[in-house]
Amino acid sequence: MGNIKKLKSNIVNNIAAGEIIESPSSVVKELIENSIDAKSRKINVFIKDYGLKNITVKDDGLGILKDDLKLAFSRHATSKIFEKKDLNGIKTLGFRGEALPSIASVSMLSAVSKTSAKSAIEIKINGGEIKSFKKASSVEGTSVKVENLFYNLPARKKFLKNESKELNKITGVVKAYALCYPSIQFKYIHNNREIYNLPASNLKNRIIDIFGKRYSNSIIKVDYLKEDYKIEGFTGNMDLLRKRNVNQFIFLNKRLIKDSSIAKAIRNPYLSAIKRNEYPFCVLNISMPYDSVDVNVHPNKNEVRFKNQQHIYHIIKRSISESIKHIVVASPSFYSQFDRVDESQIQNNLDFRDQLLKEIPDDIQKHFVNYQKFEDEKIKPESMDEIVENELSQTYYDINDIWQIHLKYLLTEINGGLLIIDQHVAHERILYEMAKDRVDKNGLESQTLLFPQYLEFEDEEYSHIVELYPYLNKLGFRIREFGNNTIIVESSPIETPFGKELEIIREILDLYIKHNEISSSFIDNMCATYACKAAIKAGEKLESQEMKHLVNRLFFTKNPYYCPHGRPIIINLTEDELDERFERK
Ligand SMILES: Nc1ncnc2c1ncn2[C@@H]1O[C@H](COP(=O)(O)OP(=O)(O)O)[C@@H](O)[C@H]1O
Numbered sequence: 001m002g003n004i005k006k007l008k009s010n011i012v013n014n015i016a017a018g019e020i021i022e023s024p025s026s027v028v029k030e031l032i033e034n035s036i037d038a039k040s041r042k043i044n045v046f047i048k049d050y051g052l053k054n055i056t057v058k059d060d061g062l063g064i065l066k067d068d069l070k071l072a073f074s075r076h077a078t079s080k081i082f083e084k085k086d087l088n089g090i091k092t093l094g095f096r097g098e099a100l101p102s103i104a105s106v107s108m109l110s111a112v113s114k115t116s117a118k119s120a121i122e123i124k125i126n127g128g129e130i131k132s133f134k135k136a137s138s139v140e141g142t143s144v145k146v147e148n149l150f151y152n153l154p155a156r157k158k159f160l161k162n163e164s165k166e167l168n169k170i171t172g173v174v175k176a177y178a179l180c181y182p183s184i185q186f187k188y189i190h191n192n193r194e195i196y197n198l199p200a201s202n203l204k205n206r207i208i209d210i211f212g213k214r215y216s217n218s219i220i221k222v223d224y225l226k227e228d229y230k231i232e233g234f235t236g237n238m239d240l241l242r243k244r245n246v247n248q249f250i251f252l253n254k255r256l257i258k259d260s261s262i263a264k265a266i267r268n269p270y271l272s273a274i275k276r277n278e279y280p281f282c283v284l285n286i287s288m289p290y291d292s293v294d295v296n297v298h299p300n301k302n303e304v305r306f307k308n309q310q311h312i313y314h315i316i317k318r319s320i321s322e323s324i325k326h327i328v329v330a331s332p333s334f335y336s337q338f339d340r341v342d343e344s345q346i347q348n349n350l351d352f353r354d355q356l357l358k359e360i361p362d363d364i365q366k367h368f369v370n371y372q373k374f375e376d377e378k379i380k381p382e383s384m385d386e387i388v389e390n391e392l393s394q395t396y397y398d399i400n401d402i403w404q405i406h407l408k409y410l411l412t413e414i415n416g417g418l419l420i421i422d423q424h425v426a427h428e429r430i431l432y433e434m435a436k437d438r439v440d441k442n443g444l445e446s447q448t449l450l451f452p453q454y455l456e457f458e459d460e461e462y463s464h465i466v467e468l469y470p471y472l473n474k475l476g477f478r479i480r481e482f483g484n485n486t487i488i489v490e491s492s493p494i495e496t497p498f499g500k501e502l503e504i505i506r507e508i509l510d511l512y513i514k515h516n517e518i519s520s521s522f523i524d525n526m527c528a529t530y531a532c533k534a535a536i537k538a539g540e541k542l543e544s545q546e547m548k549h550l551v552n553r554l555f556f557t558k559n560p561y562y563c564p565h566g567r568p569i570i571i572n573l574t575e576d577e578l579d580e581r582f583e584r585k
């Protein structure tokens with residue numbers, strides 16, 4: 001007598017209905033879950049051609065009895081729950097008894113399994129029909145091979161995204177389970193190339209094995225206990241912030257979940273220190289009583305419903321803020337100024353600014369006191385590029401006095417008014433135009449780094465960075481491959497502040513993955529990203545010569561009034577306006 005039983009129809013009707021196999025990655029997910037439920041210590045995942053040709057998951061778990069093997073492939077047959085009340089406290093990853101039959105109905109599948117007591121048995125099923133069932137030889141455990149997925153459903157196959165995206169999704173699944181179960185050994189191979197070979201370990205080592213050594217100093221332990229809730233894992237320091245929310249792994253009672261409210265709770269404690277579109281790294285295991293959460297919400301079993309959503313939100317938020325309270329306080333404060341402004345205030349400021357902007361005449365530089373001198377210089381047969389390159393100590397506008405206030409705005413007098421210039425966006429505009437211009441030609445000038453920088457990537461990212469080489473090169477980054485998904489950055493664009501190189505490359509990579517192609521808008525954005533990162537920040541003190549130089553270069557750009565992101569660079573307070581305000585008129 002086996003362990004697997006057909007669920008009675010009254011339970012079947014209580015199981016959230018629906019399809020579960022939509023792509024190769026859902027096959028991988030279901031098979032890995034089964035291996036984990038079977039208490040495996042070792043799971044091997046072999047993929048051929050992005051999973052469409054072959055997905056094999058082999059484990060060393062409990063195995064399936066001969067009497068159970070056919071039943072395992074019929075609908076709603078499971079060894080994991082028996083009665084309706086079991087749905088209220090599901091401890092295993094599977095419970096629907098749907099995965100194996102669903103996979104078998106859309107592929108050519110063969111499975112070999114052996115329990116400790118009995119000999120191995122093999123079953124072959126094509127498109128849902130059993131083709132053979134016989135004794136086999138194998139070690140203990142189960143191996144399921146899924147070939148030619150969707151061969152009988154060409155319509156579904158057509159809907160799959162491009163191949164590298166499918167592989168990334170599969171890698172994402174393996175990565176997530178490997179993080180959730182660090183004590184299980186995982187091997188993951190695509191087309192004979194080993195992507196992961198992860199020895200059984202603890203969570204910290206598992207994170208380092210997956211993401212690279214640089215994570216070892218950048219992850220912060222989370223260990224929080226409140227009532228029946230336990231929150232454990234690691235959250236990331238500021239240097240692991242990403243522009244896409246790709247590195248957030250949340251497990252609830254050892255089940256991978258997606259939950260926007262928990263994601264918000266994790267991000268909330270960082271808010272005073274991060275920008276609007278940045279996300280922290282995080283791997284969190286949440287343990288709570290099985291009956292305070294319902295996992296039977298969606299067939300993919302990723303969505304859950306909490307009995308007390310609000311309560312969970314606060315506990316998670318508290319667990320993170322306790323862990324990071326030392327790092328967030330220490331981060332630079334000027335970011336937070338932007339985030340704390342409330343909407344109504346921004347609106348008011350904008351109105352005021354608009355009014356001022358209208359006052360800016362078109363060729364404002366002509367109002368500089370000695371415009372004539374500048375005109376004369378321009379007649380020289382030097383190109384713009386050469387001027388910008390050779391300028392160094394030369395000033396084109398004889399700016400008499402210039403002041404820096406609050407370490408971020410420059411003030412200077414022009415005929416008939418007062419100019420206020422935002423130093424960061426002014427520099428950003430200059431660098432942006434220069435980058436755009438040079439990327440089309442022979443590239444930005446590069447400076448050799450005294451200490452070459454190493455940058456390690458995850459597999460899926462590495463292939464993208466290779467595609468980006470020529471473009472990064474044009475920007476002035478000289479890069480060499482170093483093996484093991486690592487690159488060496490040997491030189492950087494001439495105006496990059498030391499230490500910013502890796503951040504710029506990483507952000508450009510994120511941008512590229514988002515755009516998913518090299519297009520003119522990607523090139524634009526790449527130049528804007530470089531300009532924003534390399535530009536002088538608010539908070540940096542400038543010498544008088546530097547300020548004059550900056551303003552001069554600004555007026556050589558095609559559009560000195562707005563930064564690449566559309567923020568204004570210059571505000572002009574006219575003499576008339578000042579007179580009016582002081583009631584001289
Ligand atoms: N790798 C495995 N090792 C041992 N038993 C397995 C394995 N995969 C599946 N089974 C058995 O087959 C049954 C059906 O699997 P599945 O269709 O995924 O449904 P569920 O996981 O929801 O029970 C499981 O309940 C389990 O008893």
Ligand SMILES: [Mg+2]
Nearest residue numbers: 033034094099
């Ligand atoms: Mg299952």
